[in-house]
Amino acid sequence: MASQGFRDLDELIVACRNDQARMFIQEAVQCYRAGAYRQTIVATWIAVFYDIIFKLQELELSGDDNASQKIAEYERIRRENNIRGALNFEQNILDTAQKDFELISDVEHSDLTRLREDRNRCAHPVLNAFDEVYQPSAELARTHLRNAIEHMLQRPPAQGKAAFSKLMKDITSDYFPAIKEEAITYLSQGPLQRPRESLVRNFVIVVIKNLLVETIHPVQRQKFKTALDATRDLHREIVENVLRDKLNDIVINLPDEDLIAALRFAVIIPDSWNYLLENGKTRLKKFVENLTEENSAVGISLALKIPDLEEASVKRIGSIEFTNLRTLVSWECTHPAIVERAVNLYISSPFYQTANNVGRFLIIPLASLITPDEIESIIDACEQNQQIKNSHARLEVLIALRNSERVPIEQFDDLLRRNGIEIELEAVNDAPDN
Numbered sequence: 001m002a003s004q005g006f007r008d009l010d011e012l013i014v015a016c017r018n019d020q021a022r023m024f025i026q027e028a029v030q031c032y033r034a035g036a037y038r039q040t041i042v043a044t045w046i047a048v049f050y051d052i053i054f055k056l057q058e059l060e061l062s063g064d065d066n067a068s069q070k071i072a073e074y075e076r077i078r079r080e081n082n083i084r085g086a087l088n089f090e091q092n093i094l095d096t097a098q099k100d101f102e103l104i105s106d107v108e109h110s111d112l113t114r115l116r117e118d119r120n121r122c123a124h125p126v127l128n129a130f131d132e133v134y135q136p137s138a139e140l141a142r143t144h145l146r147n148a149i150e151h152m153l154q155r156p157p158a159q160g161k162a163a164f165s166k167l168m169k170d171i172t173s174d175y176f177p178a179i180k181e182e183a184i185t186y187l188s189q190g191p192l193q194r195p196r197e198s199l200v201r202n203f204v205i206v207v208i209k210n211l212l213v214e215t216i217h218p219v220q221r222q223k224f225k226t227a228l229d230a231t232r233d234l235h236r237e238i239v240e241n242v243l244r245d246k247l248n249d250i251v252i253n254l255p256d257e258d259l260i261a262a263l264r265f266a267v268i269i270p271d272s273w274n275y276l277l278e279n280g281k282t283r284l285k286k287f288v289e290n291l292t293e294e295n296s297a298v299g300i301s302l303a304l305k306i307p308d309l310e311e312a313s314v315k316r317i318g319s320i321e322f323t324n325l326r327t328l329v330s331w332e333c334t335h336p337a338i339v340e341r342a343v344n345l346y347i348s349s350p351f352y353q354t355a356n357n358v359g360r361f362l363i364i365p366l367a368s369l370i371t372p373d374e375i376e377s378i379i380d381a382c383e384q385n386q387q388i389k390n391s392h393a394r395l396e397v398l399i400a401l402r403n404s405e406r407v408p409i410e411q412f413d414d415l416l417r418r419n420g421i422e423i424e425l426e427a428v429n430d431a432p433d434n
Contacts, residue, residue, distance in 0.1 A: 007212040009033075012149045017194065021051050021153040028145060037141040038134065044141075044148045045119035048112060049090060052097050055157035059101065064162075066100055098154075102161055105196060106185070108151040115144045120273045121324055154194045162290060165192035167203050171227040178222060183230035190236055200235045204228065204242045205250075211268075212254060214261040225268050248280040260295055263302040263309075273306055281308060288312035296320050297327040319343050322354070326361045339366050343374045347381035352391045359393035367400040372407045376415060383419040 009029050016022040024047035029041040049338060059067035077085040094112050106111065121134040156163070169216060170176055170190065177183045191199065210224050211327040230238040249260050262284060266273045273281070289312045293297040300316060303309040312338040320328075322345055328338055340363035349355035363370070363378070370378070378401065382388050398421075402412050 009145065012146060012154075015149060015154040015194070017154055017156060018054075020054055021047065024050055025145070025153055028148075032138075032141055032145060038139055040141040040229060041115065041118050041122050041136055043142055044144050045115055048115065048148050048152050049093055049273075051153050052093055052103065055097075055103060056101070057158040059162070070096060070100070084333075101157075102163075103155070103157070104151055105198065108147075108196075111147045115148065118144065133397055149190050151315070154195075156193050158193055163195065163199055164170050164202060164206075167191055168206070171207075172220065176223050176227070178226055178227045180233070183226045184233055186233055187227070192231060197238055197409060198240045200231065202244055204231060204239050205246055205297045208242070208247065208265075209250060211265050212250060212261045214258045214259055216261075221264075228269065242412065243275040246279045247272060247275045251276060251280045252283060256287070259284065260299055260302070263299060263306070264289070267302050267305045271278075275306065275434060285309060285312045289315050293321055293324060296325040297331075301328060301331055301333050304333060313337070313388050322358060322362070326357075329362055329365055334366065334369055336369075339369050339371075340374070343378060344364055346397075347377055347383060347385065347388045347389070350379075352387045355385070355388040355391035356393040359388075359391065359397040363397050364393075364400040367397075367404040368406065370404070370406060375401050375407050375412070379415045379419055379421070383421055 008359060009032070013022055013025060013030075016025060024045070025300065028040050028047060031037075031043055035234065048258060053071075056067045056070050056074075060071050065148065074089060076082075077089055094104070094109055098106070098109045101370070113396045118136060118140070129360070167190070168189075170186070177186055201362070207224050207228050211221060211228070228239070238409035254262055266276075266284075276284075285308075288299060288309050296316065297320075299311050303313040303316075313335070316326075317337040318341060325341055325345070329342070342358065346355065346358045346363050349358060378397070382394055382398065388394055400418070401407075402409060407415070
């Protein structure tokens with residue numbers, strides 16, 4: 001059992017973020033292994049104290065004025081050999097780490113305060129009764145060792161607000177990597193190296209909220225997406241818990257104008273749809289069914305990529321207007337409902353110009369996807385609908401349909417004859433194959 005404990009301590013030592021932290025804590029571990037538990041606790045507190053000082057020095061180098069003031073105060077006390085000042089500085093070091101720099105949380109502050117108190121019992125005999133010798137247990141000493149490393153020595157100098165601010169500054173920078181693998185390397189060397197769970201959660205929530213704003217610039221959207229993917233690889237359990245706990249509430253409370261962004265989020269984060277509850281899914285389904293014409297092309301193109309929204313998309317496609325249908329076709333959206341809507345718009349053309357536009361920009365590009373029954377309906381309309389009959393694009397449409405070979409050529413020509421389209425038959429027959 002003891003050897004297993006030693007291996008665990010070795011793993012904790014390796015988790016320390018730099019050589020200075022490891023050097024200080026190794027002394028404490030050596031004391032622990034020798035059974036010197038009082039010395040273990042004293043050495044552990046010393047490691048925590050100096051690690052806070054080292055972190056303040058790192059923050060000072062990064063331009064933190066508050067850290068500079070604290071380091072200057074520490075150096076002045078040391079230089080003047082101010083014993084009382086040193087005792088006060090040490091007594092308040094955990095409050096400084098928590099309140100001024102947010103290096104530790106409330107719970108971590110409580111754990112490390114207990115370490116400091118036990119260190120005083122171990123190092124200052126005057127605090128104990130004259131006939132008592134404070135004898136900490138092995139379990140207590142090891143708990144302090146673990147807390148010191150997990151709460152402080154393995155962490156980068158920024159947590160809390162400072163770490164959060166740095167993360168946001170990093171991912172909004174022009175130089176933040178756009179490739180996930182590079183972003184993982186970048187983020188793993190900063191505040192997300194060994195962060196508190198609260199930092200990851202808060203960061204992920206803000207990233208998600210930014211991705212769910214429709215007006216965000218596409219370049220910035222890609223950076224947030226890359227940041228989310230990279231953070232998920234680094235801290236998968238925390239990120240997926242955030243998606244499970246928060247995504248549905250965020251979507252439910254989105255303003256209507258940002259629901260397009262919710263569709264986009266479900267596309268670029270493929271499994272995110274599974275984290276939505278029924279009320280969130282229902283809101284998006286209703287949104288797709290009732291897309292404004294202004295948002296219809298973008299909304300439908302996104303919704304068609306989400307299997308649960310196909311039915312709602314088909315319903316909305318049934319009433320989409322020509323301009324936005326043309327946009328969908330130009331984006332190579334070729335769902336059968338889009339083809340069907342194009343055919344219906346063509347055969348019901350109310351003006352010859354409509355017939356020209358729908359024919360050239362919808363029917364011809366979709367010719368290879370139009371079903372035989374739909375082709376027969378189009379040929380009928382070419383004779384029965386006077387607006388199509390008089391349109392300049394009618395011959396181009398017939399040629400495109402014939403060349404698509406969705407209907408065998410002989411059968412196609414027979415359909416033309418049966419509809420009395422004899423004038424164009426020769427032209428169609430003479431037209432070169434595309």
